[in-house]
Amino acid sequence: MKRDALHKSVLGAATVALVLWGGLPLYRHRHHGVPIVKGPGVTDVLPLSAFSPGLKGTAGDTSVFVLRGREPGGKALIMGNTHSNEPEGMLTALIVIENAVVEKGTLYVIPFFNNSGSRATRPGDGYPLYFDVATDWGARRFRYGNRDASPLDQWPDPDVYIHYPDRQLLSYIDVRNTNRTWPGRPGGPLMERVTYGAMELMRREGIDVAVDIHGAETMFPVTNCIVAPEKSVKIATLASLTVKATEGFENHVEPSPSGFRGLSHREIGDHAETMPFLLEAPIPFLDQPTGPKTVEFLLDGKDPFLLSLSKKKKLFVPYDESGWPLEKRVGQNLSVTLEIFRQFTKKTAARPIVLRGVPRYADVVKAGVGRFLADPSKAAAGAVIVN
């Protein structure tokens, strides 16, 4: 009897040790704070729960940075990390927050739209927990998250996700995917409350343009593009043609399918006056037939298997030995976003959105992403928001 108890105690202790050994890195990742420096244009920081009270005190709440212009004008919203394993959106948003000065209009920026997802990971795919971006003053560390919100924050999943309000049947996992839960509802699952908060922000503040920034696999046809519904397609086309002619990179336009519900580029336009745009930059790290999912691969986008597939014309983007590095992905997001604002301003002169201080594609490709990230340790007191 005594021997049996001792035996079981040893096994129990070994199990506890195993849980601590495996769980502590995940715990630290979930609670790792990312400092964001309020740049010269930031005038206010609000919680998203100000627009969706059901988010208050939950992991779904997130910071909304407001950059009010010196002159009135149109209003725009930029969202990054809708999918937290596509970090070029978050980095694009951060560069805007830390560098932009708005001359005309108002800009709202949400760098960690799926805050819960940014605190989760995908161990089965061997995802790294963090990645560092090199800067002039050292490395800046970010959490590398997952596509969907953490089941620690929203549980249990249904067998089938019934989209609100269209009742379209979606995959069960999409109940935690903030690009399937639009337009959301105030008392729905947590991720519906997140998208509802953004919808309320757009409706109450009268947002004209919303840009939701993503990354997509090189083997996925909807990549390296701007996805736009009917109401945004003219501006998207003009932006696409302009960046190709003036900055030399491709970014074609994809129509937003009207029968596929829950996506930002569809629901925002259908449930608010806002014109939505979804940007997809190619991120080879997300492709499946690749080598190990290392931080280096995440940053430089170089992979021998994708190179081989490219030679067999199996990819939807040009791909060579130079890969598809982070600076190219972030740079094209910045240029396309600025070009969308410029085209909107040309079309709607009474509601201009004019920014300065934001680098464009060539600047980021030449100097790197880190060149445009601020040093939190040198920021003034109260100028750093930790997310």
Added chain:
Amino acid sequence: MIIMIAYYIITAFLLALAAWNFVREKDRRQDLVLYLLVMIPLILRLLRWK
């Protein structure tokens, strides 16, 4: 909310089953390890450790 509470009750029930089997098992070490591994996510869910 009702579904979530039901899932917590199911979790507690499965944990009680696994714990009972762990206590009752006398010989098979492999089964003991299996019960412990099965109990990990159930305990973490009930304790709501994040």
